Amino acid sequence: MIVSTYGTTSIEDISTASPGGLKWFQLYIMPDRQFTQRLVQRAETAGYKALVVTVDLPVVGKRYPDLTNRFQLPPHLSVPNLQGLESSASQSKDERDYGGGASPEDPALSWKDIDWLSSITNLPIILKGILTAEDAGIALDHPGVKGILVSNHGGRQLDGVPATIEVLPEIVAAVGERLEVYLDGGVRTGTDVLKALALGARAVFVGRPAIWGLAYNGEDGVAEVMTILRSELDLAMTLSGCRSLAEINRSLVVGEEYYSKL
Ligand SMILES: Cc1cc2nc3c(=O)[nH]c(=O)nc-3n(C[C@H](O)[C@H](O)[C@H](O)COP(=O)(O)O)c2cc1C
Structure with missing residues (x-):
């Protein structure tokens, strides 16, 4: 589980x-x-x-x-x-505004800040929100970075950015084995998970499905969402002939260009 600053x-x-x-x-x-x-x-x-x-x-x-x-x-x-954050806006104002305006993040955030973060922690750093091979390549030059979460913030930041599954292959190609690559955004079924793994993601994350499970039936609802995704992934693997995660590979996924040749 990735726990939000804004939790x-x-x-x-x-x-x-959740000790375990x-x-x-x-x-x-x-x-x-x-x-x-x-x-x-x-957090440490x-x-x-x-x-x-x-x-x-x-x-x-x-x-x-x-x-x-x-x-x-x-x-x-x-x-x-x-709590205790003194900013130009008061904390309660920050809280109120997050839904429609003020950013919690430094708007001047740059790669230097990633280096600053590596200098104050030994925890691995994962960059969430990378959408291009170019940025993934820059990440390789910042030693504290150990992974990339290909994400478009669930489509909540900028309308028109690519779907994460579309840019995943170029990012995986850019970093090779040097960084772990994960994906989120629009993962709704086990076949979505299978496709992301096939295109090189090490793991996927879900955002809204967990919230829907929570709204439906609290903790049990979230567990049910995870169980459904897991069983759908098992089924998709079985029916596509994959006995293990290692056997999931790129050949399982074709894009539009495949059909345009027919
Ligand atoms: C209600 C809501 C709140 C979110 N809050 C945060 C947040 O505080 N920090 C963050 O990095 N991403 C946040 N996100 C984005 C998610 O971490 C994640 O990238 C996205 O929801 C994944 O897409 P999905 O919901 O289609 O699975 C939020 C998303 C939603 C729907």
Whole structure:
């Protein structure tokens, strides 16, 4: 599980509730670097195994549904990880505005900040939000970076960016075996998982399906979503003749160009 900086349960409480679970911490590098550093230390102390740095949110995208619905965090929820954050906007204002405006992240974020992060932690850094082979290539020059999560923030940042599954192959080709590559965005079925693995992803993540499971039936609902995805992946592997994850390969996926030759 990747736990968000903006989670409504703290880094520590999630850790206590899931002692056996593998957890990574999703970090926004905020203008207040001391505060950011404290978050990193809290994640380390609480046993998180990697930092997933979101790099596609220097500013928040225009989310028309959030604006139309006047999205605000419901009053019974808060963002405990940001308690004590003194920023130009007060913390409560930050919380209110996240749905439709202010960014938690430093808008001037650059590769230098990734190097700064590597200098203050030994945790592996994974860049979340890379969408081009060019950026993946630059990541190779930054030693703290150990992985790339190919993501377009679930399509919530910039309308018109490519689907992550479309750019996955060029990113995998750019980094080879040197970095692990993961994918999120639109993974809804076991065959989606199979396709991403076939195109070189080491693993996939889901965002909204987990929330839908939660809305449907709480913790059991989330478990059910995962069970469905797992059983669909098993079925897809069986019916495509793959006895193990290692046998899933590129030949399973063809694109439009294949049909245009028919
Ligand atoms: C309600 C919501 C909140 C999100 N909050 C964050 C966040 O705080 N940090 C982040 O890096 N990504 C955030 N994301 C993006 C997800 O991490 C993920 O990239 C995306 O949801 C994956 O696409 P999917 O929902 O189609 O599976 C959020 C997505 C949603 C739907």
